[in-house]
Amino acid sequence: VHVLIVYAHPEPKSFNGAMRDLAVSVLGELGHTVEVSDLYAMNFRAGAGRGDFLEAADGDYFNYLKEEMHAAEGGGFSEDIRGEQEKLMAADFLILQFPLWWFSTPAILKGWVERVMAVGFAYDRQRRFDNGVFRGRRAMLSLSAGGPAAAYSAGGISGNLEVVLWPLQNGVLNFVGYQVLPPFIAFGLARGDAEARQAILSDYEARLRGLDDVQPLAFHHLDDFDDTFRLKPDVMAKTAGQGWGR
């Protein structure tokens, strides 16, 4: 298995850095090959713009999707984007490693998603969700969260973490076709001591060693939805009360 870790933390000695290093080492020991995109070290540009394309499909009106499609059809992406797309296409397993900042990824990682997962490359109207480009591959969020787990539970002040991560897990990873493994979350590091940190790293190592036994998150299939992109009534009736957000 070839693994890509997209890592977004500005401090190499951070706990996220330790999680990245652990994953590289454990996955390598298990016989996998691992590549890391260290976005801060690469000074990866976060803002999507004209510079993302070798030529313009429309020099007068900048429609990002239209320019992406043109680039995917032969116009060409900028070198930094093309490099990341090649890494992504080569990877059977994708890990996004980041601190939860403002209930989401750091902007630099959001920019990676926007610029790299281009329409025509990572998805199009026909290829998405269970028909997605990355179907048959797996992906996982690995993150640290400053608050305690209780704050992110049902009834917690920050809201259920499944809700907080929905835009990423459904809207990005499931959308482009990945099987999404449950996230690994390091809670409460703001107050954590060395022992607590070591315990979390041990848990993460166990998760990494047991990846094949982890059940992916459940998402509805495309044909559960009708032509207006809503769940069919019989599916809705069967699953009522089982999920949140639908």
Added chain:
Amino acid sequence: VHVLIVYAHPEPKSFNGAMRDLAVSVLGELGHTVEVSDLYAMNFRAGAGRGDFLEAADGDYFNYLKEEMHAAEGGGFSEDIRGEQEKLMAADFLILQFPLWWFSTPAILKGWVERVMAVGFAYDRQRRFDNGVFRGRRAMLSLSAGGPAAAYSAGGISGNLEVVLWPLQNGVLNFVGYQVLPPFIAFGLARGDAEARQAILSDYEARLRGLDDVQPLAFHHLDDFDDTFRLKPDVMAKTAGQGWGR
């Protein structure tokens, strides 16, 4: 009322640009003063980093929160951040105007939140949620979404839009103390014709003219939560089934 519109779209002639222009014109006509931060035009830097601070609290280990706190206590923020903080502090009403990209704000706007809403300036342990720095002020998301409204409804393939926007509306705006007005959303522009666009702009104008009559979104109060940041059992019992995500 002094209004700040933080606008994140790379194309000035875009529909988001038209929404921004309409807001500037209508709010001005109503006697308010309006300032716009046009993040793409400003080439606003999205990635949080060392350059955000005039001096380092810890030159060996980069902890963003620690550096923010040091800057807020007198060390000083970079000029671009300080400028945005002054605009934010001067505004009674904040509008974030953006296209929904990957179920969230464009990275450039996520970076604005990360860098501008610094701990020690926009919040701290004592000042957040209903004790927040911006209590008594109002904020609103104004966005375009490519898909049809049905896709973002309960049962929709993209999930309830309230869930999609929870990280922004609770995790950012409610967190720093704003009263959050219901979002204004322009759906389905990917397929929209000129007439559809004009209808949406008319709706937006009506919303802007009727802002004083709009009921803010409901969030739990801080004292609904116990010391572990979970809803108190009696509150939970009273509100069970009324919300999602908790």
